[in-house]
Structures are given as C-alpha cells and as structure tokens.
Amino acid sequence: MKTFFLTQPDLNKFLASMLGKGCELFAPFRVMDSIRLEKINDASKLGEIVLDGVRADQPMKSFFFYTKETVAILPKSAANPNKPVKRLIVGAKGCDLHALKAFDKAYLEEGIVPEPFYQERRQSTYIIGSDCGYCLDSCFCTLLGSKPFPVEGFDLNLSSADGGFVMDVGSDKGEELIDEMGRSGISVSEVLSQQIDARNRKRDELTKRLAEANKEFEVPKKxxxxxxxxxxxxxxxxxxxxxxxxxxxxxxxxxxxxxxxxxxxxxxxxxxxxxxxxxxxxxxxxxxxxxxxxxxxxxxxxxxxxxxxxxxxxxxxxxxxxxxxxxxxxxxxxxxxxxxxxxxxxxxxxxxx
Structure with missing residues (x-):
C-alpha cells in the first residue's frame, strides 16, 4: 500500500477541483451534537468538514441502496431513472467500510447475479476514508474484531497529522484520484517515518480506549x-x-x-x-x-x-x-x-x- 502526506490546503484544493468538474461531493459536518454526511454545493464549506470525528448518523448504504426507487418501467423507457453519477464520499469510517463489504458480499459476490443498481453506484463512487478521532458510548467495533480506523475498502484514507494527513492509497480508483490531484496541480509528498509512527500511536491509543470501554460486554464465546x-x-x-x-x-x-x-x-x-x-x-x-x-x-x-x-x-x-x-x-x-x-x-x- 502506497502512503503519502497531503496538506490540508491541498486537500481542500483537490475537493474544490472535483466539485468544479461536476463530481457530487459528500462529506461529514457537525450538526448540533452529531455528525452528518451532507452534500457540498459550495467550495466555501470545505473548511467545515469534520474528518477526525466519528461515524455519521446516517448509514453509508443510503448512497448505494436507496430507501425507495423505481427499478423498472413498462413499456420500457429509453431513459434510465437510476443512471449513476460520479460521486466522491469523504470521511467514511472503518465501520462504514465494513458495512459496504457486507453489502458487496450479498449483492456482488462472485457466483451470484450482481444487483445492477448497487453495482453501478459502487463503480461510479470514490470513497475517501478517515480515522475516527474519538468513540461514542455505543461504539463496539473492537468486540467484533474490527478497528476504529479503516484497514480496507477505501480508495484513499486520511489520518490526521500535524499540518495535514497521512494518506494511504487503497485501490486502483485511489490511484486515479492521485492522478487527478496531479492534473489539478497538487503534489503529494513523501510521508515521514515519524508521521507514520504518530499516526499509529493515535490508532493504538483509541483502539485501547474503545476496548476498555467495551470490557464489561466481553463474553467468552464468539x-x-x-x-x-x-x-x-x-x-x-x-x-x-x-x-x-x-x-x-x-x-x-x-x-x-x-x-x-x-x-x-x-x-x-x-x-x-x-x-x-x-x-x-x-x-x-x-x-x-x-x-x-x-x-x-x-x-x-x-x-x-x-x-x-x-x-x-x-x-x-x-x-x-x-x-x-x-x-x-x-x-x-x-x-x-x-x-x-x-x-x-x-x-x-x-x-x-
């Protein structure tokens, strides 16, 4: 896995560039006492994005599996009512990505007929993950063997560091985003070992806090x-x-x-x-x-x-x-x-x- 360093101003510049190219952009914002994923229509809101919070209130599935949708029209219409658009979702947490993996198993697993609407939306969506900055009393990913930070399922992942982010590239689509940064005049820099070490210490500390918070719920059997x-x-x-x-x-x-x-x-x-x-x-x-x-x-x-x-x-x-x-x-x-x-x-x- 490739790892780089990206400054906060360059991240905002990149997101503004994607917005300017017609990409739908969603990111986490603090709304009263919670975090919500909201659509960004104005680049002036980029400075309000909360990347080091917790998972948003709404589940990630709502972007790929709509609450209500028309799946067929008869007589057959030439227009596709569900034609996917290019989207970028920023700030997906480890639990969000675990959930999408479960959806992929149910809807896209090899050997089954893929669910076409979900498949198209997955293919047309870029996902940038980010580490949790803290945990809620209701969080229990560690009880299930997971971590409070993304380990797979992301295109890029951002871990907060001094002056910016340690950025992991997790897929071919992530490589596409790196190339897009280059076309936007953004140069990612080499990450320093001390930045990696600091990121890992943060992750370890939060994992331990979360495990300790869930200690009373531990059971001897899976x-x-x-x-x-x-x-x-x-x-x-x-x-x-x-x-x-x-x-x-x-x-x-x-x-x-x-x-x-x-x-x-x-x-x-x-x-x-x-x-x-x-x-x-x-x-x-x-x-x-x-x-x-x-x-x-x-x-x-x-x-x-x-x-x-x-x-x-x-x-x-x-x-x-x-x-x-x-x-x-x-x-x-x-x-x-x-x-x-x-x-x-x-x-x-x-x-x-």
Missing part, C-alpha cells in the same frame, strides 16, 4: 457460537415483550440491512416496479401465498434478525453482518442493545452448562 446455543433462549421473549415496538428504527439506521420489498404501481399507461427497504422484524416479511408465516411472532423475528447478522451471514461469508457502529441502539426507543443481549445470552448459557 457471537456466532452463542447464537448456535441460544435458539430457545428466553432472552428473545424478553426483547419482544418488554422492549421492541417494531418502529423500524434499526432498519433505517443499520448499515448492513439489505433486504427489500418490490411492488407494482400504475400511472396512466405506465407501470412501474418500485423497491423499498424491508426488514425481517416486520410481520409480513416472511409471509407467503395463502397467508402462512414461518415467523408469526415478534419473538421469532427478533431472534432471526440476530441470527442473520451473527450466524447465517457469518456461515456464508465468514464475516458478521454488523459493523459495531451502535446506530441501532442510539435510535431504539426500547434501547435494545446488541452487546447487552449477547451478555445476557452468555450468562444464561453459562448457567445452564
């Missing part, structure tokens, strides 16, 4: 192994009876939920097929013709949600369909907490053994 032992656990009934109100907040904030519902609608002589987000906790999700439902109770659906993310997906793709971002807990009115749920399961498994 989450997938706990799922294998917890099919009949009373924990699921407790979540259904006492906490979940089926608001779908977890669906809309989870960066790895990729399920959808298709329905047809007609406007005059045009028929459209529309896709919207769907979730396995919804009562109609598993319902089949004739009205039969393999998961008729909320208890069964909540269990399936956990099993999908931490067992079934793991068995198929050797990774969890959870990034440890904590967004679901932040929005849940019943405060369903993944870490605490597995701690409860672990405690009950231990008591039964």
């Amino acid at each position: 989450f997938d192994d706990l799922c294998r032992l917890a099919f009949n656990s009373e924990v699921w009934k407790g979540l259904a009876d006492e906490k979940c109100v089926q608001c779908n907040g977890c669906l809309h904030t989870c960066p790895t939920c990729y399920c959808f519902l298709l329905y047809d609608t007609k406007k005059q002589d045009i028929s459209e097929r529309v896709r919207i987000w769907d979730a396995c906790i919804n009562s109609g999700y598993g319902r089949v013709a004739g009205g039969a439902n393999p998961r008729p109770t909320l208890q069964a659906r909540l269990r399936h949600r956990f099993f999908h993310k931490f067992l079934y997906f793991f068995d198929n793709f050797n990774m969890f369909a959870c990034s440890g971002c904590g967004r679901c807990f932040n929005v849940c009115p019943g405060k369903i907490e993944i870490r605490d749920t597995f701690r409860q399961i672990s405690s009950k498994v231990k008591a039964q053994s």
Whole structure:
C-alpha cells in the first residue's frame, strides 16, 4: 500500500477541483451534537468538514441502496431513472467500510447475479476514508474484531497529522484520484517515518480506549457460537415483550440491512416496479401465498434478525453482518442493545452448562 502526506490546503484544493468538474461531493459536518454526511454545493464549506470525528448518523448504504426507487418501467423507457453519477464520499469510517463489504458480499459476490443498481453506484463512487478521532458510548467495533480506523475498502484514507494527513492509497480508483490531484496541480509528498509512527500511536491509543470501554460486554464465546446455543433462549421473549415496538428504527439506521420489498404501481399507461427497504422484524416479511408465516411472532423475528447478522451471514461469508457502529441502539426507543443481549445470552448459557 502506497502512503503519502497531503496538506490540508491541498486537500481542500483537490475537493474544490472535483466539485468544479461536476463530481457530487459528500462529506461529514457537525450538526448540533452529531455528525452528518451532507452534500457540498459550495467550495466555501470545505473548511467545515469534520474528518477526525466519528461515524455519521446516517448509514453509508443510503448512497448505494436507496430507501425507495423505481427499478423498472413498462413499456420500457429509453431513459434510465437510476443512471449513476460520479460521486466522491469523504470521511467514511472503518465501520462504514465494513458495512459496504457486507453489502458487496450479498449483492456482488462472485457466483451470484450482481444487483445492477448497487453495482453501478459502487463503480461510479470514490470513497475517501478517515480515522475516527474519538468513540461514542455505543461504539463496539473492537468486540467484533474490527478497528476504529479503516484497514480496507477505501480508495484513499486520511489520518490526521500535524499540518495535514497521512494518506494511504487503497485501490486502483485511489490511484486515479492521485492522478487527478496531479492534473489539478497538487503534489503529494513523501510521508515521514515519524508521521507514520504518530499516526499509529493515535490508532493504538483509541483502539485501547474503545476496548476498555467495551470490557464489561466481553463474553467468552464468539457471537456466532452463542447464537448456535441460544435458539430457545428466553432472552428473545424478553426483547419482544418488554422492549421492541417494531418502529423500524434499526432498519433505517443499520448499515448492513439489505433486504427489500418490490411492488407494482400504475400511472396512466405506465407501470412501474418500485423497491423499498424491508426488514425481517416486520410481520409480513416472511409471509407467503395463502397467508402462512414461518415467523408469526415478534419473538421469532427478533431472534432471526440476530441470527442473520451473527450466524447465517457469518456461515456464508465468514464475516458478521454488523459493523459495531451502535446506530441501532442510539435510535431504539426500547434501547435494545446488541452487546447487552449477547451478555445476557452468555450468562444464561453459562448457567445452564
């Protein structure tokens, strides 16, 4: 992996150049007490970008997998309603990139028919990652074996350093961005060993702080192994009876939920097929013709949600369909907490053994 040093003024110059060439630009900004990814239409806002914060409120999937979209028009229209545009997303965190990796597994894995809209948007989007500067109480990426900084899945990654950024090149598209910098009159410089060392110390310190913050939630077994032992656990009934109100907040904030519902609608002589987000906790999700439902109770659906993310997906793709971002807990009115749920399961498994 190539590594360079990029000054803050040169970063702003580069982003302004991309904006001037018609590239859609999204970056993190502080909005009240949170971070949000917002579209930049004016280069004067570049100085307000927050790169050393935490993950944004909204999940990265919303840029590639739209909440609602038309996927087919009949009679067939010559115009593509979903034609992708060239985009640059700045400030993606390690958990964001883990989530996109999960989407890639589900939608683009070799041997399956690729999801065309997602594929086109992935191909037309450049991603510049950045290290987390701190962590939230709800963050738990380290419990899943991840880090509070990007290690893969980025085109470029920026780590804050004195006067600028240590910049890693992570892909061929990242090389394209380096070439684009050259065409914009920006020269990246050689990174110094002391800058690398300082970056690594920052990363180590934050990783240790995050691991320490999650120490109370550590369990002796991996989450997938706990799922294998917890099919009949009373924990699921407790979540259904006492906490979940089926608001779908977890669906809309989870960066790895990729399920959808298709329905047809007609406007005059045009028929459209529309896709919207769907979730396995919804009562109609598993319902089949004739009205039969393999998961008729909320208890069964909540269990399936956990099993999908931490067992079934793991068995198929050797990774969890959870990034440890904590967004679901932040929005849940019943405060369903993944870490605490597995701690409860672990405690009950231990008591039964």
